[in-house]
Protein backbone atom coordinates (compact mmCIF):
# COMPACT_ATOMS: atom_id res chain seq x y z
CA UNK A 1 0.00 0.00 0.00
CA UNK A 2 1.15 3.53 -0.72
CA UNK A 3 2.43 5.35 2.34
CA UNK A 4 2.41 9.10 2.50
CA UNK A 5 5.23 11.14 4.01
CA UNK A 6 4.43 14.50 5.55
CA UNK A 7 6.92 17.25 6.39
CA UNK A 8 7.10 19.51 9.46
CA UNK A 9 3.85 18.45 11.08
CA UNK A 10 2.77 19.18 14.65
CA UNK A 11 3.02 16.22 17.04
CA UNK A 12 0.47 17.73 19.41
CA UNK A 13 -2.31 15.26 18.44
CA UNK A 14 0.13 12.37 18.82
CA UNK A 15 1.27 12.77 22.43
CA UNK A 16 -0.93 12.66 25.54
CA UNK A 17 1.10 15.46 27.20
CA UNK A 18 -0.21 17.63 24.31
CA UNK A 19 3.21 19.16 23.68
CA UNK A 20 3.27 21.21 20.52
CA UNK A 21 6.53 20.27 18.81
CA UNK A 22 6.95 19.32 15.17
CA UNK A 23 8.43 16.35 13.33
CA UNK A 24 10.69 16.90 10.34
CA UNK A 25 9.12 13.88 8.56
CA UNK A 26 6.12 11.81 9.54
CA UNK A 27 4.59 8.64 8.16
CA UNK A 28 1.68 6.42 9.19
CA UNK A 29 2.08 2.68 8.74
CA UNK A 30 -0.75 0.13 8.80
CA UNK A 31 0.89 -3.17 7.86
CA UNK A 32 4.14 -5.08 8.21
CA UNK A 33 4.65 -4.58 4.47
CA UNK A 34 4.38 -0.79 4.89
CA UNK A 35 7.31 -0.69 7.27
CA UNK A 36 9.37 -3.18 5.27
CA UNK A 37 8.74 -1.10 2.13
CA UNK A 38 9.91 2.08 3.85
CA UNK A 39 13.10 0.39 5.04
CA UNK A 40 13.80 -1.12 1.62
CA UNK A 41 13.44 2.24 -0.09
CA UNK A 42 15.93 3.81 2.32
CA UNK A 43 13.47 6.18 4.02
CA UNK A 44 14.62 5.40 7.56
CA UNK A 45 16.63 8.35 8.88
CA UNK A 46 19.46 8.17 11.39
CA UNK A 47 16.94 9.51 13.88
CA UNK A 48 13.70 7.58 13.61
CA UNK A 49 11.11 7.36 16.35
CA UNK A 50 8.12 5.05 16.53
CA UNK A 51 5.02 6.27 18.29
CA UNK A 52 1.83 4.44 19.10
CA UNK A 53 -0.53 6.16 21.54
CA UNK A 54 2.18 8.70 22.51
CA UNK A 55 1.18 8.12 26.13
CA UNK A 56 4.60 7.58 27.67
CA UNK A 57 6.66 10.26 25.98
CA UNK A 58 7.69 13.83 26.75
CA UNK A 59 8.85 15.88 23.78
CA UNK A 60 11.24 18.65 24.83
CA UNK A 61 12.11 19.88 21.32
CA UNK A 62 11.13 19.53 17.66
CA UNK A 63 11.97 16.06 16.39
CA UNK A 64 14.69 16.36 13.74
CA UNK A 65 14.10 12.98 12.08
CA UNK A 66 11.34 10.61 10.96
CA UNK A 67 8.36 9.78 13.17
CA UNK A 68 6.68 6.50 12.31
CA UNK A 69 3.11 6.45 13.58
CA UNK A 70 2.21 2.82 14.10
CA UNK A 71 -1.36 1.80 13.26
CA UNK A 72 -0.76 -1.90 12.52
CA UNK A 73 -4.09 -3.49 13.43
CA UNK A 74 -5.70 -6.90 13.79
CA UNK A 75 -6.55 -9.36 16.53
CA UNK A 76 -6.47 -13.02 15.45
CA UNK A 77 -6.91 -16.27 17.30
CA UNK A 78 -3.76 -18.28 16.56
CA UNK A 79 -4.77 -21.42 18.46
CA UNK A 80 -6.54 -22.92 21.42
CA UNK A 81 -4.68 -25.17 23.85
CA UNK A 82 -6.86 -26.72 26.54
CA UNK A 83 -8.10 -23.85 28.65
CA UNK A 84 -5.67 -21.41 27.04
CA UNK A 85 -5.98 -19.29 23.91
CA UNK A 86 -3.15 -17.78 21.94
CA UNK A 87 -3.83 -14.47 20.19
CA UNK A 88 -1.73 -12.48 17.72
CA UNK A 89 -2.35 -8.79 18.04
CA UNK A 90 -1.18 -5.97 15.79
CA UNK A 91 1.12 -3.58 17.61
CA UNK A 92 -0.90 -0.50 16.66
CA UNK A 93 -4.10 -1.79 18.30
CA UNK A 94 -5.16 0.43 21.20
CA UNK A 95 -4.26 -1.41 24.40
CA UNK A 96 -7.63 -0.99 26.09
CA UNK A 97 -9.52 -2.09 22.98
CA UNK A 98 -7.57 -5.33 23.24
CA UNK A 99 -8.42 -5.72 26.96
CA UNK A 100 -12.11 -5.10 26.19
CA UNK A 101 -11.95 -7.69 23.37
CA UNK A 102 -10.49 -10.25 25.79
CA UNK A 103 -13.13 -9.68 28.45
CA UNK A 104 -15.92 -9.78 25.81
CA UNK A 105 -14.65 -13.12 24.47
CA UNK A 106 -14.13 -14.69 27.90
CA UNK A 107 -10.32 -14.61 27.66
CA UNK A 108 -8.82 -13.79 31.01
CA UNK A 109 -5.53 -12.39 32.28
CA UNK A 110 -5.54 -8.85 30.89
CA UNK A 111 -8.42 -7.38 32.93
CA UNK A 112 -6.24 -5.86 35.70
CA UNK A 113 -4.52 -3.82 32.99
CA UNK A 114 -7.75 -2.16 31.89
CA UNK A 115 -7.90 1.46 30.80
CA UNK A 116 -4.15 1.99 30.46
CA UNK A 117 -3.53 4.42 27.60
CA UNK A 118 -1.27 3.40 24.73
CA UNK A 119 -0.96 0.60 22.21
CA UNK A 120 -0.28 -3.13 22.26
CA UNK A 121 3.17 -2.65 20.73
CA UNK A 122 4.26 -0.13 23.34
CA UNK A 123 3.01 -2.21 26.27
CA UNK A 124 6.01 -4.59 26.44
CA UNK A 125 8.57 -1.80 26.03
CA UNK A 126 7.97 -0.45 29.53
CA UNK A 127 6.27 -3.68 30.66
CA UNK A 128 3.09 -1.86 31.68
CA UNK A 129 1.73 -2.90 35.04
CA UNK A 130 -1.12 -2.07 37.36
CA UNK A 131 -3.15 -3.58 40.18
CA UNK A 132 -0.83 -6.54 40.73
CA UNK A 133 -0.36 -7.55 37.06
CA UNK A 134 2.24 -6.86 34.39
CA UNK A 135 1.87 -7.36 30.66
CA UNK A 136 4.87 -9.75 30.70
CA UNK A 137 2.64 -12.23 32.62
CA UNK A 138 0.58 -12.86 29.47
CA UNK A 139 3.11 -12.36 26.64
CA UNK A 140 4.51 -15.35 24.75
CA UNK A 141 6.53 -13.51 22.11
CA UNK A 142 6.96 -10.30 20.16
CA UNK A 143 7.66 -9.95 16.46
CA UNK A 144 9.80 -7.00 15.47
CA UNK A 145 11.36 -5.61 12.33
CA UNK A 146 14.96 -4.44 12.42
CA UNK A 147 15.06 -0.86 11.14
CA UNK A 148 18.50 -1.25 9.55
CA UNK A 149 17.83 -4.44 7.60
CA UNK A 150 14.07 -4.88 7.41
CA UNK A 151 14.41 -8.45 8.69
CA UNK A 152 11.87 -9.93 11.04
CA UNK A 153 12.92 -11.14 14.47
CA UNK A 154 10.91 -13.02 17.06
CA UNK A 155 11.67 -12.26 20.69
CA UNK A 156 10.48 -14.98 23.05
CA UNK A 157 9.35 -13.81 26.47
CA UNK A 158 12.59 -15.22 27.97
CA UNK A 159 14.65 -13.02 25.61
CA UNK A 160 12.97 -9.80 26.73
CA UNK A 161 14.58 -9.35 30.20
CA UNK A 162 11.26 -8.20 31.61
CA UNK A 163 11.28 -6.60 35.05
CA UNK A 164 9.45 -3.81 36.84
CA UNK A 165 8.86 -1.25 34.05
CA UNK A 166 11.83 -2.77 32.21
CA UNK A 167 12.49 -4.70 28.99
CA UNK A 168 15.31 -5.33 26.56
CA UNK A 169 13.67 -2.90 24.11
CA UNK A 170 14.72 0.04 26.30
CA UNK A 171 18.44 -0.73 25.84
CA UNK A 172 18.52 0.30 22.21
CA UNK A 173 15.30 2.20 21.59
CA UNK A 174 14.08 2.55 18.02
CA UNK A 175 16.20 -0.33 16.74
CA UNK A 176 13.18 -2.55 16.25
CA UNK A 177 9.59 -1.78 15.48
CA UNK A 178 7.32 -4.28 17.19
CA UNK A 179 4.79 -5.38 14.61
CA UNK A 180 2.76 -7.87 16.63
CA UNK A 181 2.55 -9.38 20.08
CA UNK A 182 1.51 -12.95 20.85
CA UNK A 183 -0.46 -13.37 24.08
CA UNK A 184 -1.58 -16.43 26.03
CA UNK A 185 -4.80 -15.97 27.97
CA UNK A 186 -7.00 -18.30 29.91
CA UNK A 187 -10.60 -19.29 29.22
CA UNK A 188 -10.95 -20.05 32.94
CA UNK A 189 -11.23 -16.96 35.13
CA UNK A 190 -8.28 -16.82 37.56
CA UNK A 191 -8.70 -13.53 39.30
CA UNK A 192 -5.87 -11.55 40.82
CA UNK A 193 -7.55 -9.18 43.25
CA UNK A 194 -5.05 -8.89 46.09
CA UNK A 195 -3.88 -5.33 45.26
CA UNK A 196 -5.34 -3.38 48.21
CA UNK A 197 -7.13 -0.66 46.21
CA UNK A 198 -8.68 -3.28 43.92
CA UNK A 199 -9.68 -5.61 46.78
CA UNK A 200 -11.35 -2.66 48.47
CA UNK A 201 -13.23 -1.65 45.31
CA UNK A 202 -14.53 -5.21 44.86
CA UNK A 203 -15.59 -5.58 48.51
CA UNK A 204 -19.22 -4.81 47.74
CA UNK A 205 -19.46 -7.32 44.88
CA UNK A 206 -20.34 -10.97 45.58
CA UNK A 207 -18.29 -13.48 43.51
CA UNK A 208 -16.74 -10.94 41.16
CA UNK A 209 -15.93 -12.01 37.61
CA UNK A 210 -13.34 -10.59 35.19
CA UNK A 211 -15.79 -7.98 33.96
CA UNK A 212 -16.23 -6.76 37.52
CA UNK A 213 -12.44 -6.54 37.85
CA UNK A 214 -12.24 -4.53 34.63
CA UNK A 215 -15.01 -2.20 35.76
CA UNK A 216 -13.47 -1.77 39.21
CA UNK A 217 -10.06 -0.92 37.72
CA UNK A 218 -11.69 1.59 35.38
CA UNK A 219 -13.53 3.23 38.29
CA UNK A 220 -10.34 3.50 40.38
CA UNK A 221 -8.31 4.87 37.50
CA UNK A 222 -11.00 7.42 36.59
CA UNK A 223 -11.15 8.59 40.19
CA UNK A 224 -7.41 8.80 40.78
CA UNK A 225 -5.85 9.67 37.47
CA UNK A 226 -6.40 12.63 35.16
CA UNK A 227 -8.02 11.99 31.78
CA UNK A 228 -5.35 12.88 29.18
CA UNK A 229 -8.09 14.31 26.94
CA UNK A 230 -8.71 17.00 29.54
CA UNK A 231 -5.33 17.36 31.24
CA UNK A 232 -2.25 16.44 29.26
CA UNK A 233 -0.20 13.81 31.10
CA UNK A 234 1.69 10.57 30.57
CA UNK A 235 0.64 8.63 33.68
CA UNK A 236 3.29 8.07 36.35
CA UNK A 237 6.19 10.36 35.53
CA UNK A 238 8.67 8.44 37.71
CA UNK A 239 9.17 4.78 38.57
CA UNK A 240 8.77 3.61 42.12
CA UNK A 241 12.34 3.34 43.44
CA UNK A 242 13.97 0.24 44.92
CA UNK A 243 16.41 0.85 47.78
CA UNK A 244 18.97 -1.35 49.54
CA UNK A 245 18.45 -2.63 53.07
CA UNK A 246 20.84 -0.10 54.67
CA UNK A 247 19.07 2.95 53.21
CA UNK A 248 15.65 1.51 54.03
CA UNK A 249 16.76 0.93 57.64
CA UNK A 250 17.91 4.49 58.16
CA UNK A 251 14.78 5.89 56.49
CA UNK A 252 12.31 3.78 58.44
CA UNK A 253 13.93 4.95 61.70
CA UNK A 254 13.40 8.54 60.68
CA UNK A 255 9.98 8.03 58.97
CA UNK A 256 8.29 5.10 60.73
CA UNK A 257 5.08 5.70 58.74
CA UNK A 258 6.88 5.26 55.36
CA UNK A 259 5.03 2.71 53.19
CA UNK A 260 7.22 0.06 51.50
CA UNK A 261 7.18 -3.39 49.96
CA UNK A 262 9.99 -5.83 50.73
CA UNK A 263 11.33 -8.12 48.03
CA UNK A 264 13.16 -11.40 48.54
CA UNK A 265 16.53 -10.04 47.50
CA UNK A 266 16.43 -7.61 50.42
CA UNK A 267 15.39 -4.70 48.24
CA UNK A 268 12.60 -2.37 49.27
CA UNK A 269 10.21 -0.66 46.90
CA UNK A 270 9.00 2.70 48.18
CA UNK A 271 6.06 4.53 46.55
CA UNK A 272 7.40 7.53 44.68
CA UNK A 273 4.01 9.20 45.28
CA UNK A 274 4.69 9.15 49.03
CA UNK A 275 8.21 10.57 48.65
CA UNK A 276 6.88 13.36 46.41
CA UNK A 277 4.03 14.15 48.80
CA UNK A 278 6.42 14.30 51.78
CA UNK A 279 8.48 16.89 49.92
CA UNK A 280 5.42 19.13 49.61
CA UNK A 281 4.81 18.66 45.89
CA UNK A 282 1.34 17.10 46.05
CA UNK A 283 -1.13 19.22 44.06
CA UNK A 284 1.54 21.89 43.53
CA UNK A 285 1.30 24.13 40.47
CA UNK A 286 4.03 26.15 38.75
CA UNK A 287 3.20 28.01 35.57
CA UNK A 288 1.43 25.53 33.33
CA UNK A 289 2.74 22.45 35.19
CA UNK A 290 1.29 20.70 38.23
CA UNK A 291 1.23 17.40 40.06
CA UNK A 292 -2.16 15.72 40.13
CA UNK A 293 -3.84 16.30 43.53
CA UNK A 294 -4.87 12.67 44.13
CA UNK A 295 -1.73 11.11 42.61
CA UNK A 296 1.36 13.33 42.72
CA UNK A 297 3.35 10.82 40.69
CA UNK A 298 1.48 12.17 37.69
CA UNK A 299 2.60 15.51 36.25
CA UNK A 300 0.01 17.37 34.19
CA UNK A 301 0.16 20.01 31.50
CA UNK A 302 -2.44 22.61 32.45
CA UNK A 303 -2.70 23.67 28.83
CA UNK A 304 0.26 25.47 27.36
CA UNK A 305 3.30 23.97 29.08
CA UNK A 306 6.32 23.24 26.93
CA UNK A 307 8.17 19.96 27.28
CA UNK A 308 11.14 21.81 28.76
CA UNK A 309 8.97 23.40 31.45
CA UNK A 310 7.60 20.01 32.40
CA UNK A 311 11.10 18.57 32.47
CA UNK A 312 12.34 21.42 34.72
CA UNK A 313 9.39 20.87 37.05
CA UNK A 314 10.15 17.12 37.18
CA UNK A 315 13.84 17.80 37.83
CA UNK A 316 12.97 20.04 40.78
CA UNK A 317 10.81 17.25 42.23
CA UNK A 318 13.73 14.87 41.73
CA UNK A 319 16.10 17.28 43.52
CA UNK A 320 13.76 17.65 46.53
CA UNK A 321 13.38 13.88 46.90
CA UNK A 322 17.12 13.34 46.55
CA UNK A 323 17.88 15.98 49.16
CA UNK A 324 15.39 14.75 51.73
CA UNK A 325 15.56 10.96 51.23
CA UNK A 326 18.80 10.39 49.30
CA UNK A 327 16.78 8.59 46.62
CA UNK A 328 17.10 9.48 42.95
CA UNK A 329 13.76 9.05 41.18
CA UNK A 330 14.15 7.71 37.64
CA UNK A 331 11.70 8.93 35.00
CA UNK A 332 9.27 6.35 33.73
CA UNK A 333 8.31 8.56 30.82
CA UNK A 334 10.61 8.59 27.80
CA UNK A 335 12.15 12.02 27.31
CA UNK A 336 12.90 12.96 23.70
Ligand code: EPU
Nearest residue numbers: 130131235236238239240259271273274277294295296297
Ligand atom coordinates in the same frame (compact mmCIF):
# COMPACT_ATOMS: atom_id res chain seq x y z
N1 EPU B 1 0.60 7.46 47.88
C1 EPU B 1 0.85 8.58 48.64
N2 EPU B 1 0.21 9.74 48.30
C2 EPU B 1 -0.64 9.82 47.27
C3 EPU B 1 -0.89 8.68 46.47
C4 EPU B 1 -0.25 7.49 46.81
O1 EPU B 1 1.60 8.56 49.61
O2 EPU B 1 -1.17 10.91 47.04
C5 EPU B 1 1.29 6.19 48.27
C6 EPU B 1 0.41 5.33 49.14
O3 EPU B 1 1.21 4.72 50.12
C7 EPU B 1 -0.10 4.28 48.16
C8 EPU B 1 1.11 4.13 47.27
O4 EPU B 1 1.61 5.46 47.12
O5 EPU B 1 -0.41 3.08 48.80
C9 EPU B 1 0.84 3.50 45.92
O6 EPU B 1 -0.10 4.29 45.22
P1 EPU B 1 -0.91 3.68 43.97
O7 EPU B 1 -1.59 2.43 44.37
O8 EPU B 1 -1.71 4.77 43.38
O9 EPU B 1 0.21 3.21 42.97
P2 EPU B 1 1.60 3.81 42.48
O10 EPU B 1 2.67 2.93 42.99
O11 EPU B 1 1.70 5.25 42.79
C10 EPU B 1 1.64 2.30 40.35
C11 EPU B 1 1.89 2.47 38.88
C12 EPU B 1 0.63 2.99 38.19
C13 EPU B 1 -0.50 2.01 38.45
C14 EPU B 1 -0.71 1.89 39.96
C15 EPU B 1 -1.77 0.89 40.32
C16 EPU B 1 4.27 2.93 38.73
C17 EPU B 1 5.32 3.92 38.39
N3 EPU B 1 3.01 3.35 38.66
O12 EPU B 1 1.45 3.61 40.89
O13 EPU B 1 0.89 3.03 36.79
O14 EPU B 1 -1.71 2.46 37.84
O15 EPU B 1 0.54 1.45 40.57
O16 EPU B 1 -1.27 -0.41 40.23
O17 EPU B 1 4.59 1.79 39.04
C18 EPU B 1 1.69 4.41 35.02
O18 EPU B 1 2.64 3.63 34.95
O19 EPU B 1 1.59 5.40 34.27
C19 EPU B 1 0.69 4.20 36.07
C20 EPU B 1 -0.30 5.06 36.29
